[in-house]
Amino acid sequence: MIRRVLASITLALALVSSADAAILVSSTFQPTPGLAGYNTWTINLATDFDQLSTIDAKFNSPVMNQVNPLAFPTIFQDNNALFGFVGANVLQDSQFLFNTTTDSLLVVPAPTTSEGPAKLTSAFTGFSPFVSKNIAQLVIPTANELTYNIVGVTRDNTEWSAQGVFTAVPEPSSMLLAGIGGVAALLVARRRRATVQA
Numbered sequence: 001m002i003r004r005v006l007a008s009i010t011l012a013l014a015l016v017s018s019a020d021a022a023i024l025v026s027s028t029f030q031p032t033p034g035l036a037g038y039n040t041w042t043i044n045l046a047t048d049f050d051q052l053s054t055i056d057a058k059f060n061s062p063v064m065n066q067v068n069p070l071a072f073p074t075i076f077q078d079n080n081a082l083f084g085f086v087g088a089n090v091l092q093d094s095q096f097l098f099n100t101t102t103d104s105l106l107v108v109p110a111p112t113t114s115e116g117p118a119k120l121t122s123a124f125t126g127f128s129p130f131v132s133k134n135i136a137q138l139v140i141p142t143a144n145e146l147t148y149n150i151v152g153v154t155r156d157n158t159e160w161s162a163q164g165v166f167t168a169v170p171e172p173s174s175m176l177l178a179g180i181g182g183v184a185a186l187l188v189a190r191r192r193r194a195t196v197q198a
């Protein structure tokens, strides 16, 4: 329930940050399987204007988990079949949810396209144009923020950008509500104890 509320809060923030941009960035997250203290965030990119045909996206966090099975790069999904060999779960890796071969990608080379312990970035085209798609997953510590800077280009060559921050930390208002709830529970407990003593 709390997770659902937080997801809607981050969605609302994303909608505000890109209200006049015609691209919408939203996210959901789940605890990373087999990696305590981390969340795997899934980023959705959508547009209500025209289909997107090019993506230029930068994701940053103070710590971002990368798994490179057998030392192969994992910027895209190309090497996901290797995760089983090293006993890792694909959800433990930060990567774009595209396959350069099966999605026929044309990718801008490094340094534009790169991954590291605090980043995942790339610019690419060639995929089937879409109006809504999960474009990336990012694996970061639960207490960290995820910063995104995304430019989407529609088929008519119009550029739309969106920047923002996703965080799994409760908003101050939620924490205040939790605090009020805690005080109320204490008062009820005290009243019960008083009743028992009486």
Ligand SMILES: [Ca+2]
Binding pocket: 065, 066, 067, 073, 074, 075, 093, 094, 095, 115
């Ligand atoms: Ca990766």
